[in-house]
Amino acid sequence: MGQRNRLQYIILGLLNQQPQTGYDLAKAFENEIGEFWQAQHSQIYPLLKRMESAGDITHEDTVTGEKLAKKQYKLTPTGYQKLVDWVSEPSPELTPNKDEFILKLYFIKTADDPRLQPMLREQYQLHQAQLHHLQQRRKTVFADSTTVDHAYGHYLILDHAIERETHYVEWLAQYLNP
Amino acid sequence: MGQRNRLQYIILGLLNQQPQTGYDLAKAFENEIGEFWQAQHSQIYPLLKRMESAGDITHEDTVTGEKLAKKQYKLTPTGYQKLVDWVSEPSPELTPNKDEFILKLYFIKTADDPRLQPMLREQYQLHQAQLHHLQQRRKTVFADSTTVDHAYGHYLILDHAIERETHYVEWLAQYLNP
DNA sequence: CACGTCATGTAAACAGTTACATGATTCG
DNA sequence: CGAATCATGTAACTGTTTACATGACGTG
Known part of the structure; x- marks a missing residue:
């Protein structure tokens, strides 16, 4: 089953802090959070679509300036609950490190x-x-x-x-x- | 290009310490080395075949007991050179960590x-x-x-x-x- | 109007995990 | 003789990176 999609929970956590775009999420991985997890936009955009299908997030199209379309994503109650569950559940395996x-x-x-x-x-x-x-x-x-x-x-x-x-x-x- | 196959260099390094089997290599990732890199046997066996095709390692079939066949792998001179080059080359990117x-x-x-x-x-x-x-x-x-x-x-x-x-x-x- | 950044996406390849599968050896 | 370990392999899936592709916005 691969390793269970932790990125989705990180995205839920970030969207819980404030609704934002895929571009914003990708940027978040360049600061502190990048010290402990990494993801490129090419992984984020498709995942956002899957998470929306799953009913964990929704988006609103907004237009900046003349016609630049942005997708502002935010949590649904289901998504919020998923986030709470993830944070609350134990983390009994030490995440493997590489160097x-x-x-x-x-x-x-x-x-x-x-x-x-x-x-x-x-x-x-x-x-x-x-x-x-x-x-x-x-x-x-x-x-x-x-x-x-x-x-x-x-x-x-x-x-x-x-x-x-x-x-x-x-x-x-x-x-x-x- | 994916991320450049670092596992093969680790295997070269382990085989340089002593010729050994795929099983032995998999075990090595359970001790100290597992603190800094991980690999399962299902990743190791196919890679050993590829590395042999590439001319970096060779194997010798040995039989223990009645008929248990083992493949003892060791470095070729090409493989040894590859190892030396890898260790000598700078490691200018900090390996991303996850936690x-x-x-x-x-x-x-x-x-x-x-x-x-x-x-x-x-x-x-x-x-x-x-x-x-x-x-x-x-x-x-x-x-x-x-x-x-x-x-x-x-x-x-x-x-x-x-x-x-x-x-x-x-x-x-x-x-x-x- | 060119350049950097904002913004979104897809495709192809590679890396890594989990599960399936098989058989031999050793030790109690 | 049963259980743990030795030993090798494949298949399917998931995760991740790199590259390709496109267009708008803001600033000098």
């Missing part, structure tokens, strides 16, 4: 392999950059300290992403030669 | 949502258990402290997995009510 770089390390046999230090340095740069980007996000998104009160989940996942990158960078540093 | 649980958190709006604490507790248990398992692995695999010298990569990824779980657990604990 191509860490795997490459597995095939390095000795500490003095000349490829090791350049590899570590490259990843250090990448994760450092990612960390800075996430810290900037936190500064701008939660500039107003009261924001966290009604966007607690948003705060949590951004915090988790920052912690993850912080420790990744620290781990790399530990094995980097000065 | 269903963290995503669910995103849809929790306030800190007093009654679903939050049970969710955190459940994940705490899961990651705590995973952490203990990994720590046991380290104790047994690296009981002999000289093992690390010729299995440095193995040590690195196990260490990384342990660090990752340690900080995940700490992060959860931070938001758990006493």
Whole structure:
């Protein structure tokens, strides 16, 4: 059965925050949420149609300017209930993680392999950059300290992403030669 | 082009450590390496055939006991070169990560949502258990402290997995009510 | 009016999971 | 001799990426 379509629940969650278009949804995967799930518009548009057929969402055509047609999607009560059920149900399997770089390390046999230090340095740069980007996000998104009160989940996942990158960078540093 | 078949390189790396069967390879994804990549036997067997056609690996039929046929696969020089190239080439894109649980958190709006604490507790248990398992692995695999010298990569990824779980657990604990 | 972004879609290929299927070996 | 494990494979489906395709809007 493949793995059970988690993307649909994420879309339900996003639409519950506010009605929006497929284009908007695709954009959402470029920020914090992209740290924990990814999807392209080519996967989103067909799924939206299937979800509408299933009765979980509906759309309203709106026209911007002269004739640019947008489809504003929103939840139906059924869709809302599906979202609530998903969030409430346990998540007893740890979602499998993948990391191509860490795997490459597995095939390095000795500490003095000349490829090791350049590899570590490259990843250090990448994760450092990612960390800075996430810290900037936190500064701008939660500039107003009261924001966290009604966007607690948003705060949590951004915090988790920052912690993850912080420790990744620290781990790399530990094995980097000065 | 889909995403470029990283599994084949992992298989090359595993076969470089020692010639082995498809069954053995599938097993490898149950331990440390499973922390950073996953594959079922149904994906591995067909891929081994394709890799053999491509000239990267060869196999030898061996018979155990009365008539149990095994296929022992090993690298060809071409395959070995492919492995070296893969490990040496930069890994400039961070492999996308997925985490269903963290995503669910995103849809929790306030800190007093009654679903939050049970969710955190459940994940705490899961990651705590995973952490203990990994720590046991380290104790047994690296009981002999000289093992690390010729299995440095193995040590690195196990260490990384342990660090990752340690900080995940700490992060959860931070938001758990006493 | 050109360029970047907004907006929606489809097609083809590739990756990965689940289920089906079969048989041998080992150990209690 | 039954159950767990070793061992190999295929089929069907689901998930995901890449590429192709089209057109409108806003700004300089």
